[in-house]
Amino acid sequence: MTKNWRWFISKTLRDAVEMHKQVIKLLSAQSDLLKPSRVEELQNGLDALKAKLIGPVGKTKLLEEMDALTIVADRVLLPYPDPKARDWVEMFLVVVVLVLAFRTFFFQPFKIPTGSMQPTLYGITIENLMDDNGTGSVEKGILTALEPIFEPQDLGRTITFVNGDKATITQYKDMQRVKLSSLADRAEQQFSISFKLPGIGGWPADKLRGYSYHSMQAEGNWRLIRINPPKRIFPFINKQTLFFEDMDSNDNIEIEKSGWFPPLDSHQQPVLGGPSLADYGQPHVGDEFSNGDFVYKMRVKTGDHLFVNRITFNFRRPRRGDICVFSTKGVPVTGDVNAAEIFYIKRLVALGNETISIGHDRHIRINGRRIDANDSGFEFLYDFPIDLKPVNGQVSWIPTNPAIDSVYSGHVNNSHGGAHGNLAPFFLDSESTLKLKPNQYLMFGDNTTNSSDSRTWGQLPMRNVIGKSSFVYWPPLTTRFGWSHR
Numbered sequence: 001m002t003k004n005w006r007w008f009i010s011k012t013l014r015d016a017v018e019m020h021k022q023v024i025k026l027l028s029a030q031s032d033l034l035k036p037s038r039v040e041e042l043q044n045g046l047d048a049l050k051a052k053l054i055g056p057v058g059k060t061k062l063l064e065e066m067d068a069l070t071i072v073a074d075r076v077l078l079p080y081p082d083p084k085a086r087d088w089v090e091m092f093l094v095v096v097v098l099v100l101a102f103r104t105f106f107f108q109p110f111k112i113p114t115g116s117m118q119p120t121l122y123g124i125t126i127e128n129l130m131d132d133n134g135t136g137s138v139e140k141g142i143l144t145a146l147e148p149i150f151e152p153q154d155l156g157r158t159i160t161f162v163n164g165d166k167a168t169i170t171q172y173k174d175m176q177r178v179k180l181s182s183l184a185d186r187a188e189q190q191f192s193i194s195f196k197l198p199g200i201g202g203w204p205a206d207k208l209r210g211y212s213y214h215s216m217q218a219e220g221n222w223r224l225i226r227i228n229p230p231k232r233i234f235p236f237i238n239k240q241t242l243f244f245e246d247m248d249s250n251d252n253i254e255i256e257k258s259g260w261f262p263p264l265d266s267h268q269q270p271v272l273g274g275p276s277l278a279d280y281g282q283p284h285v286g287d288e289f290s291n292g293d294f295v296y297k298m299r300v301k302t303g304d305h306l307f308v309n310r311i312t313f314n315f316r317r318p319r320r321g322d323i324c325v326f327s328t329k330g331v332p333v334t335g336d337v338n339a340a341e342i343f344y345i346k347r348l349v350a351l352g353n354e355t356i357s358i359g360h361d362r363h364i365r366i367n368g369r370r371i372d373a374n375d376s377g378f379e380f381l382y383d384f385p386i387d388l389k390p391v392n393g394q395v396s397w398i399p400t401n402p403a404i405d406s407v408y409s410g411h412v413n414n415s416h417g418g419a420h421g422n423l424a425p426f427f428l429d430s431e432s433t434l435k436l437k438p439n440q441y442l443m444f445g446d447n448t449t450n451s452s453d454s455r456t457w458g459q460l461p462m463r464n465v466i467g468k469s470s471f472v473y474w475p476p477l478t479t480r481f482g483w484s485h486r
Contacts, residue, residue: 006056015066123266143178149175216257218292322468349364384399413430415429
């Protein structure tokens with residue numbers, strides 16, 4: 001570009017400079033295809049225009065030189081076939097390169113696959129919305145069931161008592177106790193837990209909250225005889241077909257019902273008729289349904305979508321409390337160090353050369369120091385109710401409530417596992433310790449009773465960490481949207 005301060009105030013000069021640059025670009029691309037005389041002719045025109053770009057701007061003479069160069073360029077330069085198509089292809093390739101560079105070196109989109117970081121970040125979770133029944137009594141607004149029946153996701157659902165009274169669940173206490181919106185006491189009686197699917201007006205708002213609903217109702221007295229696997233009809237459009245027989249007919253006619261966009265679990269396996277061992281209220285072959293019964297009714301939370309910050313760790317090493325995305329390459333997360341590479345997201349709790357243990361109070365200890373809610377990154381994890389009680393003659397912190405799924409409950413060792421199974425083979429009890437090797441990390445999930453993490457598969461090489469969790473861009477109507485999660 002010709003240096004002339006008048007470029008800032010003269011549009012004609014700016015247009016002439018741009019034209020000069022473009023003709024040079026075309027001449028460079030075609031110089032090996034043109035005769036030397038043609039090249040010289042065009043170069044003379046460029047030199048003449050360049051001379052007018054220096055010093056005071058004579059608009060009339062500048063426009064004349066631009067017209068003259070246009071005439072020469074049209075005569076000398078070879079026309080490109082499909083110039084518009086070439087321009088679009090060039091622009092597309094530039095955009096692709098920029099996007100790939102941005103993704104590789106700056107911010108990479110990432111989808112939370114599982115619920116191991118709940119409630120900090122949500123993965124793909126499936127809720128059974130089918131009605132459930134129980135028996136219990138109400139005292140001071142607390143419904144106490146005779147048997148464990150409640151789950152954390154029952155919050156907001158309707159309780160209907162056998163006498164017709166209704167109330168809404170406003171707080172989850174434990175598997176046998178919930179708080180109701182109605183404070184009237186009630187003697188022991190049967191009740192049902194139900195969820196009403198949102199109307200047309202409620203679907204868009206729930207979609208922006210990351211919810212999608214899947215349901216099917218029987219239109220007669222049916223028996224389920226077959227569930228086909230999902231089938232892709234168009235890109236991003238799947239269909240799954242269920243086959244029933246009419247129990248009121250003797251014609252043995254199959255009734256075919258299709259569900260569009262059928263639900264998938266966190267491993268992208270089909271929920272209906274798939275290999276999942278979880279019970280989401282899905283139907284099974286041989287189940288019978290009366291007219292109007294739901295064959296299935298469930299809600300799927302799509303999981304948080306966020307950008308992984310790949311810049312920060314180029315300038316500093318990860319710190320305790322950071323939420324990190326890492327590769328499982330070479331780490332036996334499934335029991336096989338040679339398994340296919342996948343990406344996990346967990347919270348970094350211990351660094352190389354440190355000794356860690358998990359106390360009976362569900363707090364980790366680093367080199368003997370108890371980590372609590374005052375430590376950065378653990379403000380919510382360890383902010384659960386505790387009681388001071390004597391244990392072996394010493395006053396200790398004892399959690400008031402047991403650890404449960406999807407609620408900040410600290411970190412449990414294997415002696416806390418109970419019904420949750422063999423959660424922490426590296427931390428059998430409060431006395432177990434693990435000494436980290438240099439350049440190794442320990443990664444724990446915030447959803448301590450539902451996380452496969454370093455308690456199970458051990459240490460993670462520092463080189464496996466690829467970035468830090470950053471901006472949550474989907475779903476927008478959640479408290480996690482933006483930079484707020486920590």
